[in-house]
Amino acid sequence: MSTYWPWWAGAIGLAVLTVGYTLAAERSFGVSGAWDRVLHWRRERELERAEEEFEEQFADERDFAAALAKAGTDHFATLAPEMAPPAPSAPPVRSHTESPSGPPVQQPSSGLDDASRVTEVPVAEAPLAAPQRPAPLVSQAALLISIFLGGLIASLTSGRFHLRLDMGPGFRDLVTASPVGMVALLFAGGVLVGFGTRLAGGCSSGHGLNGCGRRDPVSIVATATFFGTAVAVSFLLWKVI
Amino acid sequence: MRTRGGILLANIVTGLALGFTVTNIGFGDYAELNxxxxxxxxxxxxxxxxxxxxxxxxxALLRVRRTPGRIHAGVIPGAVLFGTGWAISGGCPAIPIIQVSSGYLPALVTIGGIVVGVRLCRWAKGRRYVRIDSGSCEL
Known part of the structure; x- marks a missing residue:
């Protein structure tokens, strides 16, 4: 009998952590995205700093616009052009429609270049409203480290922890028994996983759990494709090779 | 919970829960995966x-917004590469981490491969060898 959890316990566990994260952080998580950001931490840190600076500027301008509106439209309609602060430059923005490596998206400048705009546009609907930012870089690194710790706790408490220099009898029987072949195939497989998940925009957690959970068409297509491919390759390994 | 501290805490708790859960389901065991x-x-x-x-x-009950994702040109080829790599190495991006934490030291090689693959993809996009805006499922 398997020492692993029954299917229903695993389903509840995966669902609870996914829904819990969505409620707590008001966003979804993806392990491949975390890898991508952590491995490019210099670039990502620069982007975070630029966004923070922009938010500070935006906060100042928002306060200023609110003060203008409160003081009265007629009076400030003639004064605002002289008093308006310089428009802040938009920060580089990462959205889920833009590759993190691509050129930063510049939001159109929407500074207070006209007094009537100051009074007509409600502050809450200001065009400079920032899009949903990705989770901070440090939290992405924490996610990866926590996965390791969670796995360690599970393997130690279940008695399955065992230091070994192979990948177990399953890998030896189905893929290769050669140590050199094992290293080569694990590395090649890892490259395919890393490149493929970033090309597809997500992995089994981002597309599979979060994306499919949101009934996102791109995630459903991606999950069906990577699962179908893994089924085909696994059958090849099992029956043919 | 939108503060940096709140998101950090959510990531730590989720990471611990994810590692604990997928290890106990058996995703780190290559034979179980096959x-x-x-x-x-x-x-x-x-x-x-x-x-x-x-x-x-x-x-649906919590009225979490649906995401109108765009099916871009990278989805199918990327998912095919990912599925192939997963079946061969036994690791999606989280699994080699829990394989190492279960004692499978060769999974460090898989992690090395993922590092190279992730960096290679961003490099290829930066050089415009891959003209695909694949975005990210992370919202």
Missing amino acids: RMFTFQDLRMLLSFAGAVVIIVCAF
Whole structure:
């Protein structure tokens, strides 16, 4: 009998952590995205700093616009052009429609270049409203480290922890028994996983759990494709090779 | 909970729960994984599919917004590469981490491969060798 959890316990566990994260952080998580950001931490840190600076500027301008509106439209309609602060430059923005490596998206400048705009546009609907930012870089690194710790706790408490220099009898029987072949195939497989998940925009957690959970068409297509491919390759390994 | 501290805490708790759960389901065990992909044992497949069903229902009840994702040109080839790599190495991006934490030291090589693959993809996009805006599922 398997020492692993029954299917229903695993389903509840995966669902609870996914829904819990969505409620707590008001966003979804993806392990491949975390890898991508952590491995490019210099670039990502620069982007975070630029966004923070922009938010500070935006906060100042928002306060200023609110003060203008409160003081009265007629009076400030003639004064605002002289008093308006310089428009802040938009920060580089990462959205889920833009590759993190691509050129930063510049939001159109929407500074207070006209007094009537100051009074007509409600502050809450200001065009400079920032899009949903990705989770901070440090939290992405924490996610990866926590996965390791969670796995360690599970393997130690279940008695399955065992230091070994192979990948177990399953890998030896189905893929290769050669140590050199094992290293080569694990590395090649890892490259395919890393490149493929970033090309597809997500992995089994981002597309599979979060994306499919949101009934996102791109995630459903991606999950069906990577699962179908893994089924085909696994059958090849099992029956043919 | 939108503060940096709140998001950090959410990531730590989720990471611990994810590592604990996928290890106890058996995703780090290559033999179990192959049995799932060849439908010899439906336990892990039902765990994943059951989780998706519960999440869909929960998100519908909680009125979590649906995401109108664009099916870009990188989805199919990327997913094919990912599926191939997963079946060969036994690791999706989280699994080699829990394989190492279970004592499978060769999984460090898989992690090395993922590092190279992730960096290679961003490099290729930066050089415009890959003209695909694949975005990210992370919202």
